[in-house]
Amino acid sequence: MVIDGTGAPPFGPMDVVIENNRIAAIRSAGTPGMPLQPNRPPKAQHEIDGTGMYLLPGFVNLHMHVGGTPKSPEAEYTFKLWMAHGVTSGRGVELGPQAYAAPEKERSAKNQIVAPRIFNYQRPGNGWTRGPVTTPEMAREWVRWCKENGIDGMKLVAYPPAIMAALLDEAKKVGFGSTAHLEQRGVAQMNALTAAKLGLGTVTHFYGHFEALLKDYEIQPWPAQMNYNDEYYRFAQVARLYDKTYEPGSPQWNEYLAEHAKLGTIFDPTMTAYAAGRDVMRMRNADWHDKYTLPTLHDFYRPDRNNHGSYFFDWTLDDEIHWRRFYQLWFRLLNDYKKMGGRVTASDDAAFIYNTWGFGYIHELELMQEAGFHPLEVIRGATMHAAEALHEPYGKEIEFGIIRAGMLADMFLVDQNPLQNLKVLYGTGAVRLNDATNQIDRVGGVRWTIKDGIAYDAKKMLADVAAMVEKQKAERAKR
Numbered sequence: 001m002v003i004d005g006t007g008a009p010p011f012g013p014m015d016v017v018i019e020n021n022r023i024a025a026i027r028s029a030g031t032p033g034m035p036l037q038p039n040r041p042p043k044a045q046h047e048i049d050g051t052g053m054y055l056l057p058g059f060v061n062l063h064m065h066v067g068g069t070p071k072s073p074e075a076e077y078t079f080k081l082w083m084a085h086g087v088t089s090g091r092g093v094e095l096g097p098q099a100y101a102a103p104e105k106e107r108s109a110k111n112q113i114v115a116p117r118i119f120n121y122q123r124p125g126n127g128w129t130r131g132p133v134t135t136p137e138m139a140r141e142w143v144r145w146c147k148e149n150g151i152d153g154m155k156l157v158a159y160p161p162a163i164m165a166a167l168l169d170e171a172k173k174v175g176f177g178s179t180a181h182l183e184q185r186g187v188a189q190m191n192a193l194t195a196a197k198l199g200l201g202t203v204t205h206f207y208g209h210f211e212a213l214l215k216d217y218e219i220q221p222w223p224a225q226m227n228y229n230d231e232y233y234r235f236a237q238v239a240r241l242y243d244k245t246y247e248p249g250s251p252q253w254n255e256y257l258a259e260h261a262k263l264g265t266i267f268d269p270t271m272t273a274y275a276a277g278r279d280v281m282r283m284r285n286a287d288w289h290d291k292y293t294l295p296t297l298h299d300f301y302r303p304d305r306n307n308h309g310s311y312f313f314d315w316t317l318d319d320e321i322h323w324r325r326f327y328q329l330w331f332r333l334l335n336d337y338k339k340m341g342g343r344v345t346a347s348d349d350a351a352f353i354y355n356t357w358g359f360g361y362i363h364e365l366e367l368m369q370e371a372g373f374h375p376l377e378v379i380r381g382a383t384m385h386a387a388e389a390l391h392e393p394y395g396k397e398i399e400f401g402i403i404r405a406g407m408l409a410d411m412f413l414v415d416q417n418p419l420q421n422l423k424v425l426y427g428t429g430a431v432r433l434n435d436a437t438n439q440i441d442r443v444g445g446v447r448w449t450i451k452d453g454i455a456y457d458a459k460k461m462l463a464d465v466a467a468m469v470e471k472q473k474a475e476r477a478k479r
């Protein structure tokens with residue numbers, strides 16, 4: 001059964017023919033409810049029997065970091081978690097420093113490592129030897145330098161308006177991608193709409209939207225004891241905008257979204273990255289941690305004043321309730337944007353806040369459905385729309401993100417129906433009571449991930465990850 005990523009309903013049974021690294025043909029393999037046609041051409045060198053399975057385009061992860069020491073010393077751990085969850089390409093924002101990300105992108109492109117395709121985005125000032133970007137002229141020079149040095153785009157924060165304008169204008173001129181985390185220190189001067197009007201391609205997280213929609217204020221009314229560098233305050237307070245904006249559905253709300261839709265802004269929310277704020281116990285004890293989260297990564301998640309995102313120093317029910325209310329408004333914003341034709345994409349921004357790679361990506365899909373998206377809309381956001389985000393800056397048609405003849409062969413197979421339950425995509429599967437045996441089964445988990453025409457056994461990749469976790473645990477036990 002094919003779910004092609006465009007929003008088309010599932011169809012099948014089909015044969016998908018891959019030649020080298022591209023989809024050569026998609027052909028009927030028979031009639032639903034009847035035995036498959038026998039002796040169907042072509043006779044392939046390699047065949048995967050996908051009978052009873054669903055084939056989807058490889059997922060595109062628009063917010064990736066690889067981690068590194070002390071969280072996860074080996075990139076193989078991260079890459080295999082993504083690939084085992086069907087993620088075959090993504091945007092590093094940044095994946096790591098330029099000296100690390102550029103060769104990794106290259107090795108992935110040549111399939112010398114098991115890793116998704118990497119779009120290498122860097123922060124202004126990264127890569128070259130001239131240091132941080134401090135003037136509009138430098139901003140333009142840095143963008144041009146990146147373009148000549150194989151960097152695909154830039155990860156921005158809310159820079160001062162003159163620098164932001166120069167970065168985005170130069171990016172438009174030379175064909176260079178952009179995504180921004182419009183953080184609170186700059187958002188009073190640069191909200192999501194201001195930035196989008198300057199040419200920003202993607203707004204990641206939620207920062208910059210609700211500030212643009214404040215009803216009685218222009219600046220978020222922070223409490224007097226606010227200190228942005230104290231991460232308890234930072235993360236407890238950022239969500240407390242839910243009762244301070246124009247009402248959903250109000251003219252101001254609709255106009256805000258309509259302007260973005262007209263500009264073609266992509267919203268990449270990373271909802272999973274903040275989900276612990278609304279229920280830290282659930283995220284701390286997620287099914288996958290024991291087997292698949294490295295002890296060093298779990299150490300990083302633990303409440304700690306030094307680690308970014310480990311802000312649960314004395315996280316109260318009241319703090320959680322603010323986040324739960326905030327999510328309701330955030331869901332509404334994303335779903336209303338979708339309904340206006342806006343594109344909402346998927347990503348995990350993992351390795352912070354009890355959010356483990358790959359699993360976090362599937363959790364993001366869950367949250368999109370909770371926001372009001374039909375599973376086919378969720379999948380389209382995670383595939384075709386996210387692929388558009390990666391191709392549009394260069395004026396190019398997408399090369400992956402859809403199951404269609406001529407596309408690169410990036411896809412995955414799962415032996416359960418994801419439209420029935422997106423949770424079957426978790427590496428740990430979905431829990432189902434088997435009435436025949438009275439046993440509890442875990443069903444699903446991606447079976448095969450195909451990138452660039454190469455098939456990877458997803459269960460084997462997960463077993464490799466589990467072995468890395470096991471090894472670290474054994475070393476700790478010895479100490």
Ligand SMILES: [Zn+2]
Nearest residue numbers: 063065093349
């Ligand atoms: Zn991030």
